Structures are given as C-alpha cells and as structure tokens.
Amino acid sequence: MKKTFYTFLLLCLSISFISASIGSDGDPISTKIALGRKLFSEKILSKDSSVSCASCHKPEFAFADTVAFSLGIEGKLTKRNTPSVLNMKNRPYYFYDGRAASLEEQSLMPIQNPDEMGLPIDEAVSRLNASPVYKTLFKKIFREAPSAKNLSSALAAYEETLETVNSKFDDWSNNLRDLSPSEERGRKLFVGDKAKCFDCHAMEDFTTDDFRNIGLYNGKDLVDAGLFNITKKETDLGKFKTPGLRNVAVTAPYMHNGIFKTLDEVIEYYNDPSKVVENSLNMDQALMKPLGLSVLEKKDLVAFLRTLTDRKFLSAKKNGPVSVKKKGQ
C-alpha cells in the first residue's frame, strides 16, 4: 500500500515537473529565449509571489498597462506609467530617465524595486536555485546554476524578440498597401513642419532616443523632473526619453505619468500645451508656439498613429489576450 502511494506521488511530481518545463507554446523549454519568456511571467521573482513582469507589461496590451500607475507588491503603485517593452532591442538606454544602459542591467531593477517586485536579487537567485524545475532548465540552457547574470541574460534575450514590424504603416512603406486619405494626410502632418512630430519621433520605431521636455513639468503639481533626477543638471529639468510610437493605440494611458487617457487628448495637448499645463518649466522650443491644427488635422494625426499597430494587437481589446509567439521560440 505504502509503496503504491509513493509510486503515485513520484508520478505526480514528475508530471508537474515535466509540465513546468514546457513553454506556453507546448514545446519543451530549451533556449534562452523560451526560458526568458517563462521568467517574464514568473511570480516567485516578487517578494510575496504576487507580481511578475507580465502583471504590468501585459502582453495583450502591447506589453504596457492600462492604468496610469501599475500595481506592484503589497498594493503599492509604481511612480511612473508602465511603458510597452516592445521594440526595445538596440535602444541606447532604458527607462524614462535612461537610468539603465542595457536590457540585462534593466531587467534586474524591477525585481529589486520596492514598489514593483521588492525582492533582493540574491533572494531571487536562491528561489530559482531552490526550484528543481528552474535549476534543471538553467543547467540545460546555460550549463550552470541560476545566477543574476544568466537570469538577466534570459530576460533580455526574450525581450529582444519582441519586435513588431507588421502594421499597416509597414505595409505602406513596403509598397504593399495604401493608407486611407485621412491616414495619409495624418502621415504628411506627422513628418511635416506644422505638427513637427518627426522632430522627435523619427526613425523606424518613431523615436530619436533623445531626452526632451514637452512641458509636463512645472515643479508644482507636476513634479517628476525626469532626467534631472539622474544628472542634476538644470537644463535636464522635465526631460523624458522620447518613447517610440509603434502600437501606441493599444498602450493608453499616455506619458510618464499617464496624464492623457486617449490619443485625441495627446494631440489636443501638443496643439497648445499651455492650455493644459500652465507655467511649465524648461519646455522644448519646438513646442512653444501653438501648432494651430484644425479639427480635421487632429483626427488625421490620430488616424495615422493608429496605422502603427501591429496586426497581432489589432483585436487586443475585442478578443482578450493574444498569442505573441514568435518564430523559433
């Protein structure tokens, strides 16, 4: 009787071990990328095992969150809006104030951040080492036990696969499809001198990877000083990393503090920042004069921004979570 019980127990343990070693796509986990994908949704990397990277960077919303400030451990809120982590490969730095220089360096910071996952890295590494599943997976993939270095390397490898290039805009630039008249007018405005978006949102991911101040700092009710917090240079007051705009229609609310709920509000703001924020400090010269956009022009700009949504997120809100599986994962 006892023997049968132990055989049964062993069987159950092996089944749960095997199933934990299988990725969400049903294939056994055998690459750094697949391991990183599993770790991205792993809650034991947070102090009370309640939060994973994917709790805030929600795959179904282009890896951003749907609220201004996200919920970390113990009901704490993040200090900034959760940005999308799509198209992060080869960015020169990470975070709104650029405080991480690589995806590897970045990935260990939310684990330790007391408002996010709140777990010292040594503890995170011990937890992985204490898990037979992770120990085996790390040994198989890295030929060594879990460490801070290979943990960050797996998370970064996964994030580097999250590139999106299948939007209506991409079809247009590959001469496969026309934009609608409104989208095309919006595109011309976007790159032209009237709306000036392209001054800052240029290149393939619609960012120059620069720090700029668009007027969302006044030292009174808008107090996040952005880059200044890192450099302590007066000229950096209120500067934030210019975010890329791919999939932006799916990542509301907007800006470092989630101040705008819709793209219409964003355009309304750019049209005349002083109507929304009085006495902003150190604002960029490019935005000093109201743009003077007509109602139609504002609509056209939003229509253009909507062409930047990758096909896999087009039905995000309607149909719930979507699979973001990539080839070779």
Ligand code: HEC
């Ligand atoms: C509780 C919510 C939360 C969790 C959990 C979380 N993040 Fe974030 N993430 C944020 C916020 C908020 C920011 C922006 C912070 C800033 O710029 O100061 C951010 C920024 C980032 C960035 C930089 C994006 C950019 O545009 O520069 C990356 C990459 C990232 N997170 C990856 C991760 C990974 C990997 C994990 C898990 C190990 C994780 N995040 C866990 C909320 C979260």
Ligand code: HEC
């Ligand atoms: C002077 C540089 C500059 C110009 C010009 C500019 N932007 Fe931005 N944009 C930024 C910066 C910097 C941010 C981030 C600010 C923050 O978070 O506080 C931003 C944020 C955004 C966001 C929010 C993205 C997100 O994920 O939260 C959208 C949408 C956007 N810009 C669209 C536009 C459009 C459309 C135009 C033209 C009408 C434009 N921008 C002109 C620098 C610029």
